[in-house]
Amino acid sequence: MNQLFSFSRWWLLVRKTYFEKKRLYLLSALTILALGLAFYIVFLILNSTGYFGAELQAGFYFGGLFITGCLFASVQFSDLADKSKGIAFITLPASQLEKLLAGVFFSVLVFTVVYTALFYSVNTPALKISNSIRYNVFITEQEYKRVNYPETYDSTERFKPAELVNVFKYKNDSSYYSDNDSDEEQDVQNIYGYIWMAFLAVQAFYALGSIYFGAYSFVKTSVSILGLAVVFFFFGQIITSFFPSSYESLNYDLYSLADNTNIDSTTYYNLPDWLLVFDTWLLQYLFFPLFWFIAYIRLKEKQI
Amino acid sequence: MVNVSQLQFRYRNKNVFDNLNLTLQGGHIYGLLGKNGSGKSTLLRSLYGLLYPTSGQINVLGNVPGLREPKFLQQVFMVPEEFYLPDVKMEELIHYHAQFYPHFSLSQFQNYLREFEVPSDNSLQQMSYGQKKKVLISLGLASNTPLLLMDEPTNGLDIISKSQFRKIMSGLVNHDKCMIISTHQLKDLENLIDSIVIIDEAKILFNENLEHIAQKLCFKIVTDTSSVNTALFTEPSITGVAVVYANTQQEETKVDLELLYKTVMANPAVLNNLFNS
Structure with a gap:
């Protein structure tokens, strides 16, 4: 018997976790659905004629994903905050890696699939309603122009409905009408990829927080993130305070240093491409596995 | 072990x-x-x-x-x-529990529940603290x-x-x-x-089996207080004085756990000498 990982034991653990927590999961899903419905109703009332484009839909999707995903991750190992539940969790005859991966399975895979399904189940009819309202307004306006201001009336003008967002592939709103995306649009097409990686990293951090902090882990983890951001900001401030006063950051990869004695003489420093590629790769792919790995170590060390 | x-x-x-x-x-x-x-x-x-x-x-x-x-x-x-x-x-609890403990016996578990008079068709949420504890004890015993x-x-x-x-x-x-x-x-x-x-x-003060304890110690209730002087431990009781002696006469008395515990706590060094002699 493999003591580190056995798929059959892990799958048994997943099924056991589901049976024990299915009521919590169902209630969570219903709460997300109810909040989503309430949010969209208010949105449609306040913004009935506004353009409900893909970028706005994506904003709603990712906003909700971050909030609910991190909340869900922060209760993933909350059993450890309770002595009796923690004993039952740790002493269940499965490896700590299997227990962690069961947590990853529910908080990353199952949550994301369910959340995405719930989002589309609310967003799709909301978009249809929005398009329908806008279409009626468009027809009314066209008719008004045709009757009252025939010189401004353009019979070839067609209604452009907002399209349903694809949260896995970025297209800005204008590109939905363009056959050939411009170079600039092509450059930013992977923006959702960055957001997804950021979400996975932040969510992993909240799961780690649920092992570290136990009770009120969502609040404590949020405060920790804020604290780390403040430390990072001041660290950057201290580092840059040692730079010459004529130093200027022109872009994330371009820096300039002016010569104080000769105003026309400025040296430009461009970071090498490989460093930028490496940094981007690290930022995208390092934190998610790193935080889950630390969570695994902490889970192994957890004492009750 | x-x-x-x-x-x-x-x-x-x-x-x-x-x-x-x-x-x-x-x-x-x-x-x-x-x-x-x-x-x-x-x-x-x-x-x-x-x-x-x-x-x-x-x-x-x-x-x-x-x-x-x-x-x-x-x-x-x-x-x-x-x-x-x-x-x-209950059936869900048993279904998953049994798969993690390879020697779990369902028939034993049901027997224990019967002996504890716990209704096996109830959901755990409906059970009292005592009933839940009996279920847990039954699970532990049936896990073998x-x-x-x-x-x-x-x-x-x-x-x-x-x-x-x-x-x-x-x-x-x-x-x-x-x-x-x-x-x-x-x-x-x-x-x-x-x-x-x-x-x-912070240490193990005493670790003996009851058979050995019965050989070395003698537990009695006495009314004649003259013999109390040689006792390792005495305690007044309703019917006389509860005493613990070194069992020099090879008497057969039942080990009183409470008296034993108090004797050990009162005279750990004496007890250890007695049991190691």
Whole structure:
């Protein structure tokens, strides 16, 4: 018997976790659905004629994903905050890696699939309603122009409905009408990829927080993130305070240093491409596995 | 079965264990006794890998508990003082529990529930604390693990259930099984345990089986107070004076666990000399 990982034991653990927590999961899903419905109703009332484009839909999707995903991750190992539940969790005859991966399975895979399904189940009819309202307004306006201001009336003008967002592939709103995306649009097409990686990293951090902090882990983890951001900001401030006063950051990869004695003489420093590629790769792919790995170590060390 | 050597455990700058050594064998039911805060629960949790010692070694069934390997965890079951059972139907609980404990016996489990008079068709949410505890004890016993740890198992059980508990437990002793019961309810352990382990001041103060204790000590209620002078321990009782003597005359008396505990706590050095002589 493999003591580190056995798929059959892990799958048994997943099924056991589901049976024990299915009521919590169902209630969570219903709460997300109810909040989503309430949010969209208010949105449609306040913004009935506004353009409900893909970028706005994506904003709603990712906003909700971050909030609910991190909340869900922060209760993933909350059993450890309770002595009796923690004993039952740790002493269940499965490896700590299997227990962690069961947590990853529910908080990353199952949550994301369910959340995405719930989002589309609310967003799709909301978009249809929005398009329908806008279409009626468009027809009314066209008719008004045709009757009252025939010189401004353009019979070839067609209604452009907002399209349903694809949260896995970025297209800005204008590109939905363009056959050939411009170079600039092509450059930013992977923006959702960055957001997804950021979400996975932040969510992993909240799961780690649920092992570290136990009770009120969502609040404590949020405060920790804020604290780390403040430390990072001041660290950057201290580092840059040692730079010459004529130093200027022109872009994330371009820096300039002016010569104080000769105003026309400025040296430009461009970071090498490989460093930028490496940094981007690290930022995208390092934190998610790193935080889950630390969570695994902490889970192994957890004492009750 | 259980080997603990040179165990050190510090908690909040206090030595809970200081070079604690302990060996426990299969085929015994051990009563683990000690004052509040003496480290009984800490010892049980250390044996189960829930706590890591500051230094020293723990070996349980050939495993290091702190590694928390599945092959070790499925050989040990613990009934903790504060326990948790999920809010599921009984059949779901059994279905998943049984798959993690390869020697689990459903028929045994049902027998224990019957003996404890727990309705097996109820959901756990509908059960009282005592009923849930009986379910947990039944799960632990039916899991047939070589090592069974119980921390105050009779807390929350009514008088009849305590008697049922003793009856069930006494029928479980076999050569391959070791049970450690930590409790303050000494009456609940009578006619059940065959060995006593007493922890005090971060060490094992006393570790003997009842047979040996009965050979070395004699427990009596006397009315003639002249003999009290030679006693190791005395305590007034309703019918006279309860006394504990060194059993120099090879008398056969029943071991009174409460008196034994008080005698050990009052005269640890004298008792150790007596038992090591």
